[in-house]
Amino acid sequence: MKVCTGASMSLDGYVSGPGETGFEHLFAWYGNGDIDMPTGNPEMTFRLTQASYDHQKAFTSELGALVVGRKLFDFTNGWGGKHPLEVPTVVLTHNPPTGYEDNKWFAFVTDGIESAIAKAHEIGGGRTVGLNSGTIASQALDAGLLDEVWIDLVPVLLGGGTPFFSGLGSAPVELEGPLESVQGNRVTHLRYRVKK
Template identity: 65%
Template sequence: MTKVCTGASMSLDGYVSGPGETGFDKLFAWYDNGDITVETTHPELTFHLTDVSATYWRRLVAETGALVVGRKLFDMTEGWGGEHPMGVPVVVLTHTVPDGWPREGAPFHFVTDGGEEGVRRAVALARELAGDRDVVVNSGTIAQQCLDAGLLEEVGIDLVPVLMGGGTPFFTDLRNAPYQLEGPVSLAEGRQVTHLRYRVRYA
């Protein structure tokens, strides 16, 4: 059954990026600290993972049927060159469709509704595209809005032993906090990372 999930590499003090969007080299170092080569749909993007992290990543890819991302990430990656590295459809939540999109054959779908209604429409579309697999929503604003709307069912954390001291928190300004999480429902100890998954419990 399709779940709506989010996930991110996070520092021990709760940040998914450091001050001024720095620190990604430390937060994502676990993608290249192992001996197992894991390819993506982009030949130039190859991970080198430990056995534990490779098993975790392959499970995540196998379970993911569609993504929901924001315009900031879409622009930063330049639309991943027309295909996301996970090889699944992507729903982009944005105020305006970017110039030159949509492109024929590219698995990107754009939702331009604002506020909670836009989030609900984006998640509903992603559910249709995902079939019986999971929908993964981008961490940050979209994940927060999904949580406050009662849509988010699971939170994944790749916990990295580094202290950022500031930056962008995984979650902030939650409308209906506190939220209770159950678990971890799964736990895997990689090298310089602990992969955790929690189930969201709504009151």
């Protein structure tokens, strides 16, 4: 089993600026190239540079399922029915939302990160499990379950906001790499392995 996480992050370590700002900087690279990358949502097509496209494709093509937190699920309103990466998604939450039940695209797990990852491994057919949010990734790191960290490092200082990793009980955590360093347009794609 391979468990990865990733995020677009400012040079000062934030995945969103103060008061949920800064996304025009953090996600600029999703739209500043000339290669179309369709998503599961027909109204949302990314336009990446070739370098970013190839890097992103390497991640998504091995992805079997995602684990996300309830906050992200709610914020996106369940992505309107399925995650744009079109993989089954496990929502880790203490209180599963009413009106939803497990279906082809979503499963709800209430008993912790280990169980959520196991579920994602199962419904993802044994392919890579992606963790989408730093809180979820931090829990996995603390449980010794995270294998790789993919950082899309954006040349901006946000000065505050939400750090990618937070509440890490196991810090300091040593990583190996970068195994890859790919330059896109206003982004440096870095891939690290968690030292075990």
